[in-house]
Amino acid sequence: MKYGTFYLLTISLMIFVSLPPAFACGPYNPIIPTPDYFYLKNPKRISDYDREENLKLWQALIPGNIPLPDIEQVIYKDSRETFCEYVGEDSMPSSNLMYTYINNTNDIEVYEFIAIAKDIEEKWHKQQSPWYYPRDMDHSSDLEDFQYDINKSKNYRGGRLKDRYAFQVVRALFASHRYEDCVKYYDSVFPSLPDSNLMKRMAQRYVAGCWRRLGNCSDKADSIFATVGDIWSIGAENPVEYMMKHNPNAPQIIEFIRSQNANKENLEKIIPIAKDALKKQNIENKGDWSYLLAYYYNEYAQDDACAKRYIKQAIKNKFSTEELHDLARAYKMKIDSHACNFSNLLSDLKWLEKKCDVLNPDAIEWIRRVRNILYVDWIPRLWEKKDYATAILLASYADNLEAARQWQEVREAAQTASHSISTDIMRRSEEYTNTVDYGSLSFQMMGSLTSSQLARTYKQMMDTKPLYRFLRKNCRTDSDYYNELIGTLALREEKYSRAIEYLSKVSKKYQRTMNIYKKGYLGRNPFYAYPSRWNVNNYSDCEYESTVGKHSGKSFTGAKLDFAKKMRKYQQQMKNGKTGDERGWARLMYATGRRNSFEECWALTQYWRGFCDGIFGPTLYYGETHFEENNYNFLYDYEHKTGHAQTEALYQQEVTKVLAMIQSNEMRAKAEYFLGNVKSVLKKYPYTTTANLIKTSCDNWKSWL
Numbered sequence: 001m002k003y004g005t006f007y008l009l010t011i012s013l014m015i016f017v018s019l020p021p022a023f024a025c026g027p028y029n030p031i032i033p034t035p036d037y038f039y040l041k042n043p044k045r046i047s048d049y050d051r052e053e054n055l056k057l058w059q060a061l062i063p064g065n066i067p068l069p070d071i072e073q074v075i076y077k078d079s080r081e082t083f084c085e086y087v088g089e090d091s092m093p094s095s096n097l098m099y100t101y102i103n104n105t106n107d108i109e110v111y112e113f114i115a116i117a118k119d120i121e122e123k124w125h126k127q128q129s130p131w132y133y134p135r136d137m138d139h140s141s142d143l144e145d146f147q148y149d150i151n152k153s154k155n156y157r158g159g160r161l162k163d164r165y166a167f168q169v170v171r172a173l174f175a176s177h178r179y180e181d182c183v184k185y186y187d188s189v190f191p192s193l194p195d196s197n198l199m200k201r202m203a204q205r206y207v208a209g210c211w212r213r214l215g216n217c218s219d220k221a222d223s224i225f226a227t228v229g230d231i232w233s234i235g236a237e238n239p240v241e242y243m244m245k246h247n248p249n250a251p252q253i254i255e256f257i258r259s260q261n262a263n264k265e266n267l268e269k270i271i272p273i274a275k276d277a278l279k280k281q282n283i284e285n286k287g288d289w290s291y292l293l294a295y296y297y298n299e300y301a302q303d304d305a306c307a308k309r310y311i312k313q314a315i316k317n318k319f320s321t322e323e324l325h326d327l328a329r330a331y332k333m334k335i336d337s338h339a340c341n342f343s344n345l346l347s348d349l350k351w352l353e354k355k356c357d358v359l360n361p362d363a364i365e366w367i368r369r370v371r372n373i374l375y376v377d378w379i380p381r382l383w384e385k386k387d388y389a390t391a392i393l394l395a396s397y398a399d400n401l402e403a404a405r406q407w408q409e410v411r412e413a414a415q416t417a418s419h420s421i422s423t424d425i426m427r428r429s430e431e432y433t434n435t436v437d438y439g440s441l442s443f444q445m446m447g448s449l450t451s452s453q454l455a456r457t458y459k460q461m462m463d464t465k466p467l468y469r470f471l472r473k474n475c476r477t478d479s480d481y482y483n484e485l486i487g488t489l490a491l492r493e494e495k496y497s498r499a500i501e502y503l504s505k506v507s508k509k510y511q512r513t514m515n516i517y518k519k520g521y522l523g524r525n526p527f528y529a530y531p532s533r534w535n536v537n538n539y540s541d542c543e544y545e546s547t548v549g550k551h552s553g554k555s556f557t558g559a560k561l562d563f564a565k566k567m568r569k570y571q572q573q574m575k576n577g578k579t580g581d582e583r584g585w586a587r588l589m590y591a592t593g594r595r596n597s598f599e600e601c602w603a604l605t606q607y608w609r610g611f612c613d614g615i616f617g618p619t620l621y622y623g624e625t626h627f628e629e630n631n632y633n634f635l636y637d638y639e640h641k642t643g644h645a646q647t648e649a650l651y652q653q654e655v656t657k658v659l660a661m662i663q664s665n666e667m668r669a670k671a672e673y674f675l676g677n678v679k680s681v682l683k684k685y686p687y688t689t690t691a692n693l694i695k696t697s698c699d700n701w702k703s704w705l
Contacts, residue, residue, distance in 0.1 A: 030399075030441040032375045032627075033368035037331045038295045043259035046205070046230040046252065051076065053198050061160070062110070066097045074098045080118035087111055112152075113161050117168055120149050124175040146172040163199040166190065170203045179210035201228045208233070231256045240273055248277070251320035254288040264300040271296060278313075290314035291328040294335065304338050311335050326355070330369050337377035340385060346467045349397075356401065367402055374398040375441065380631040388449060389460035393468060395442035396475035437476060438515070438607045443485075447607075448636040451489035451498055458482045480510035487560060491597060492605040496568035503564060508557040521603035522559035526596040527566070527589055529675050563604055567593050584662035588671055591654035598647045606638060666690070 051072075058071045073096055074083065085092050086099045094100070102111055123145055150172045156165040166189045173182035186207045193200045208224035211217035218235050225233045226246035231253060236242040243253050260266055274289040283289070294310035297303040311332045319325040333348050355366040374394045382391035437443060446454055461468065462477065487503035490496065511517050570593070573586035597604040640646075655675065662668050669685035672678075673694070681691050 030375070033372050035365055035368045035372055037327050037334075037369075038258055038292070040255060040258035043255050045232060046228070049229070049252075050198065050202055057198060062098070062101060062107075064097070064101055066101060070097045075114065080115065080122055083114060083118055109158060109160060113164060113168075116149050116152055117164075120146065120168055120172050120175065123149075124171070127175060146176045150176075163193060163197060167199040167203050170206050174206045174210065179213050182210050183207055183214075204228050205230055205233070226250075238269075240270060244273055244277065248280070248282065249284045251285070254285070254292070254320055254324065257292065264296075267292075267296045267300065285318055285320040287314045287317035287319035287328065288324060290317055291319075291324065291331070294328075295331065298331075298335055304335075307335050308338070330373065333373045334377045337373075337381050340378075340381055340387070342467065346470055349470065370401055371398045376631070379441075379445075383445070383634055388445075388453065388457045389463075390467075392442050392445050392457065393461055393471040393475055395445055396440070397471045399440040399442050400474045437481070442475075443607075444635055446482075446485055447489065448634055449489070451486050451493055451495060451502075454482070454486050454489060455502075458486070478510075480506050484510070484514075484560075487564070488605060488607075491560065491564060491567075494567075494594070496564045496571065499564040500561065500568065503561040506561075511557040516603040516607060517556055517559070520556070522556040522601070524596070524601045526563055526593045526601040526604060528596070528600075529592055530596070530600045560604055563593065563597070563601075580661050580663040581667040584658050585667060585671070587654065587661070588658045588674065591651055591658065595647050595651040599644065609638075 055068045055071050055075070058075060059066060059068060062071075078086075086094045086096070087102050091099070091103060101107065150169055153165040153168045153172070156162065169185055169189075170182055173179075173185060186203055190200045190203055195201070204224050205228055208221040208228075208230075211224070212221040212235070222234045222236055222242060223246060225231070226243050229247060229250040229252040231239050231243050231250070234242055240253060240257060243250060243256075247253075257270055271293065274292050277283045277289045278286055278293075290310045291314040294307050294314055297310065298307035301307075311328065314328045315325075315332060319328070329348070330352065333345070336344065349370075352366065352370050354360075356363050356370065360366065375398060379391045379395050382388075382394070446457075449457065461472070461475075483502045483505045487499045487501075487506065490499035490502065516522055567590060570586045570590040574583055574590060577583035577586055598606075602609040659668065659671060662671060665685045666688050669681045669688040669690035672680045672685070673690045678694060681688070682694060685691055
């Protein structure tokens with residue numbers, strides 16, 4: 001237990017070391033993963049199938065149930081020289097259980113066979129080198145090199161390894177370029193063995209190679225390759241079509257198709273074959289072919305009806321592999337999204353969660369598939385139908401799919417750590433959570449609603465329907481989180497009474513956990529006419545946040561609520577002020593607060609302002625060059641809707657109107673001074689209280705003239 005705790009704690013600290021600083025900048029662009037649903041990057045060759053089966057046969061042949069990795073090391077990885085070092089009287093010690101078995105049992109039969117097999121392998125490998133030259137240009141000397149191994153293998157009289165020795169003879173004759181002899185030997189030994197025998201099937205491929213080299217026998221060679229499933233060695237123009245005629249149920253066919261570049265042009269050649277396969281009674285794995293058709297019609301033909309029909313057929317039929325069945329089920333979720341078909345969504349998500357279990361070797365890839373399905377397919381379509389509650393819950397579920405599990409482990413580690421380490425872990429965890437909660441796609445989606453829409457949506461998200469209950473376990477549902485955002489959206493919309501209603505419900509304890517409070521971004525005075533607001537980086541067009549008025553280290557809890565109350569007061573004074581001066585001053589304060597809430601004091605209406613190029617810029621290669629514009633154009637665009645140019649132009653218009661409606665020189669002087677126009681005050685209104693203040697309190701006031 002102590003070791004496990006220390007290990008987990010070490011991993012947790014390593015995670016935190018690599019975390020980005022939790023500053024209120026960004027947001028961090030969600031990266032939409034693009035996992036493969038059909039294309040196979042690393043397909044198994046026919047030799048891989050043989051290898052897996054051969055290792056299991058060796059495991060059954062030798063007593064003791066020796067682990068497959070130990071057998072693989074001895075049979076496939078170690079050289080003949082290494083093998084000889086680990087067996088025999090003066091052998092080197094080894095932890096490999098197969099070497100232990102040979103040495104402890106003195107199994108000469110197994111030892112001699114492996115030695116011969118490795119000798120043939122090394123000689124053949126030597127011949128395949130580009131630097132190899134036979135002693136005789138016609139390769140007649142090659143037979144001499146292998147003759148001892150051939151004779152030794154032919155003279156084996158036991159029954160335990162009979163088929164294996166016969167296979168070594170075939171290999172040696174083929175390596176000796178004695179192709180006719182190789183065919184004759186195969187015909188004399190192997191026909192009596194069952195077709196299921198692995199050694200017979202592997203020997204058949206060598207015989208096929210012999211026929212190809214003997215001339216005018218390519219079709220005979222191809223028929224043998226088709227029989228053993230070696231579609232990769234078939235020389236026919238269309239290997240898939242050839243295999244479907246000779247061995248239509250070989251699982252290697254669909255694997256070969258998946259291993260090719262699965263683009264529209266290549267798949268179009270296969271579509272007639274796939275449709276024909278579904279019509280035949282003798283085809284066993286019709287799920288493979290139905291899935292291929294569903295994938296093609298969804299990805300390339302954009303035919304929803306066909307894609308839906310074929311994917312339903314696929315799920316009901318048999319597949320060549322469980323992996324392909326799982327991919328088809330996941331892909332069905334993408335097709336279901338087209339019609340927002342919720343009938344299987346909950347059960348599918350629960351199934352996917354099991355695929356994402358930490359004990360599954362492919363868990364990371366399945367997490368990527370979940371996010372791809374939800375980000376690419378479900379969320380944009382739900383948003384288009386104005387089903388904001390389900391869209392946000394699905395986005396939040398996907399955003400936190402991995403983080404929820406990781407931070408639970410971190411917190412458990414912190415509980416068993418020392419107080420100082422535990423405190424640091426929890427602090428870093430909290431800061432990272434802020435970047436997840438406020439830089440995620442789900443938060444950007446919520447921020448793209450109006451305050452009234454989000455208030456209604458939040459109530460809907462708390463519904464007791466099974467799907468929502470399932471999704472909420474990975475989502476933030478605390479009222480502080482939503483009330484704070486609703487209030488902030490109301491500030492953005494100039495609906496200050498609503499802002500006061502919701503911000504007054506947010507606890508100060510919660511506010512102190514937010515980066516915009518902790519980092520001091522709410523320490524700036526929103527009712528101050530900042531003369532210089534933004535610094536532009538010389539190397540890019542991105543605007544960087546100003547540090548004027550920023551007081552790090554203070555929380556400034558209640559800053560948004562105070563701002564809302566003052567803005568509502570100015571709103572009322574603008575309408576109900578008794579004099580033009582009073583109404584004008586209120587209008588100037590209101591305009592200044594409004595401008596600053598999007599500029600110097602941006603944290604009043606936003607949660608990030610800084611160096612990211614665009615609010616949402618996913619990395620996505622999905623056959624669409626403008627994915628963001630096509631699918632996520634509903635996200636609120638701060639750059640254009642509340643950009644500096646627009647905000648500043650509106651502010652200057654308001655200042656002009658304010659100065660026109662103010663009646664007295666005293667108030668005009670006060671307004672000019674507030675705007676930083678000292679020169680105008682002293683020239684236009686020299687006898688006002690404000691001008692006198694400037695003259696008596698500033699030694700260098702004449703420099704303004």
